[in-house]
Amino acid sequence: xxxxxxxxxxxxxxxxxxxxxPGIDAESFEADLSSTIEDELRLLDQGEYLQDMATAALMSSxxxxxxxxxxxxxFVLGGSVGASASSGLRIGETExxxxxxxxxxxxxxxxxxxxxxxxxxxxxxxxxxxxxNGMAADRTGDQYESEFMNAGGHIQVKLVTPRGAENxxxxxxxxxxxxxxxMSQYELSVTSGMPVWSGKTSWDATGExxxxxxxxxxxxxxxxxxxxxxxxxxAGGGYDLWRAGSSASFIELDGAVxxxxxxxxxxxxxxxxxxxxxxxxxxxxxxxxxFGLQMNVFAVKAYAHVNVxxxxxxxxHAGMRVAL
Numbered sequence: 001x002x003x004x005x006x007x008x009x010x011x012x013x014x015x016x017x018x019x020x021x022p023g024i025d026a027e028s029f030e031a032d033l034s035s036t037i038e039d040e041l042r043l044l045d046q047g048e049y050l051q052d053m054a055t056a057a058l059m060s061s062x063x064x065x066x067x068x069x070x071x072x073x074x075f076v077l078g079g080s081v082g083a084s085a086s087s088g089l090r091i092g093e094t095e096x097x098x099x100x101x102x103x104x105x106x107x108x109x110x111x112x113x114x115x116x117x118x119x120x121x122x123x124x125x126x127x128x129x130x131x132x133n134g135m136a137a138d139r140t141g142d143q144y145e146s147e148f149m150n151a152g153g154h155i156q157v158k159l160v161t162p163r164g165a166e167n168x169x170x171x172x173x174x175x176x177x178x179x180x181x182x183m184s185q186y187e188l189s190v191t192s193g194m195p196v197w198s199g200k201t202s203w204d205a206t207g208e209x210x211x212x213x214x215x216x217x218x219x220x221x222x223x224x225x226x227x228x229x230x231x232x233x234x235a236g237g238g239y240d241l242w243r244a245g246s247s248a249s250f251i252e253l254d255g256a257v258x259x260x261x262x263x264x265x266x267x268x269x270x271x272x273x274x275x276x277x278x279x280x281x282x283x284x285x286x287x288x289x290x291f292g293l294q295m296n297v298f299a300v301k302a303y304a305h306v307n308v309x310x311x312x313x314x315x316x317h318a319g320m321r322v323a324l
Contacts, residue, residue, distance in 0.1 A: 014038075018269040021261050029201070033257065036198035037273060041209070041251070042098060050211065050247035050279035052086040052102025052313075053186075058215035058245055058281060059084035059315040060104035061184040062238075062288070062307045065133030065152040067112055069225045069232040069294040070301055070323035071162055071173050072129060074117040078301070081107040082317020102313065104186040104213065106150050108135045110321075127158040131180070140191065147187045154180030173225035173234070179241075182219065187212040194253065200260040203271050207253040215245030215281060227296065235291040245281030282312075299324050 014037055016030050042049045060083065067076045086102035110133035116126030134151035156178045164171035190209040195202055223236025254272035258265055287309070294303035301321040308314050 013274045014271070015273075016257065016269065016271045018257070021266070021268055023261055024259070024268065029259075033196075033198045033201055033203065033271065037196055037203065037271070040196050041194070041253075041273070043275065046249060046275075046277050047279045049102070050213075050249060050277065051282050053104070053188075053211055053213045053247040054102070054215055054245040054279065054281040055086040055309075055312055056084045056102035056104040056315075057184050057186045057213035057247070058217060058243065059086065059288075059307055059309060059313050060106040060148075060186065061108065061150045061152065061182060062219070062315060063290055063292075063305050064106065064108045064150070064317050064319075065110045065131050065180075065182070066154050066156060066178055067110075067129075067131070067301075067321060067323060068176065068178075068223050068234045068236065068290075068292060068305075069173070069227075069303060070296075070321065071158075071225070072112060072114055072323045073126065074114055074324045076112040076129075076131075076321055076323040077110070078319055078321030078323075079107070079109045080303075080305075080317045080319025081105075082305070082315060084307070084313060084315030086313030098190070098209070099188075102213075103188070104148070104184070105139070105146060106135075106148050106184060106186070106317070107137065108133045108150050108152075112156075127161070129156045129158075130154070131156065143190065143192050145189045145191045148185065150182075150184040152180060152182040154178055169229060171227045173227065173232075176221075176223050176225075176236075178221040178223065178238075179219060181216070183214075183216045185212075185214045193255075201257065202259070203257050204255040205253040205271070205273070206255050208250065209253065210250045211247055212250075213245065213247040215243070217243040221290075223290075230296050232294040232296060233292070234294070235289070237287065237289050239288075240286045243281060243283070243286065246278060247281075248278040249276065251275035288312075 112131040115128040131154040136149040138147040160175040221238035225234035292305040
């Protein structure tokens with residue numbers, strides 16, 4: 001017997017081929033397994049899930065390409081790694097086949113140059129620092145395979161100059177205005193099998209489950225920092241003047257279906273799933289806050305940064321920099 005469920009609204013095609021077996025109600029069997037597949041693989045809320053992935057892609061690289069704490073007078077070089085989550089707290093790999101919310105991981109290298117690096121101390125050019133950052137790589141884990149890419153360029157203007165001695169015990173870093181362009185891309189693929197259980201029935205699904213997310217934005221940020229001994233604290237807020245992004249899923253899975261028949265686990269047929277959907281980045285959220293802590297050992301800086309976007313998600317990254 002061949003049972004087919006097609007949902008045009010979700011653009012999905014679930015096919016269950018079941019052999020005749022005593023004790024199996026084919027109609028109930030198909031309904032239960034199809035419902036479980038939709039639930040476990042996030043098909044019923046796939047549009048919302050993809051929006052979460054796009055939001056996480058946007059948040060994943062926020063602040064990675066800018067130094068908010070060092071007040072560089074010549075240049076800054078560094079690198080960092082971080083992650084973000086939207087509508088879910090699980091960033092790493094879990095026992096579930098899929099992350100429970102939108103996630104993204106990024107790493108980048110950055111460089112900044114003070115435009116007044118070789119100008120007199122009173123030159124207006126010393127108020128401006130330009131930054132560039134970017135990186136592309138991939139990662140393979142036990143559950144997931146991922147690819148990421150990011151790029152950005154920023155300009156930071158010192159609206160209010162620092163107060164306090166540069167080499168003293170403490171210094172207020174003034175107020176900075178930062179803007180620029182940011183792009184991040186993240187692709188997540190499930191590399192392990194995706195067994196789906198519905199009561200005593202299991203579908204040993206293998207194949208491809210892939211989500212690709214891309215996000216771009218033009219942020220504007222205000223921030224300040226303070227140094228106390230070897231520690232610097234900074235905080236600020238930002239708003240995306242423009243943002244665009246999308247996520248798309250591609251699913252092709254098939255495998256054997258087995259269940260318990262008269263107390264014995266028996267292969268009763270096969271099931272397959274073909275699915276594709278896309279969603280755009282939600283415009284509901286644009287404002288965010290950020291804060292961080294930096295340890296200064298002469299020109300070497302180690303820092304940790306956190307982004308928080310109310311009701312949308314959070315992200316963070318950490319890294320090392322050399323600033324003069």
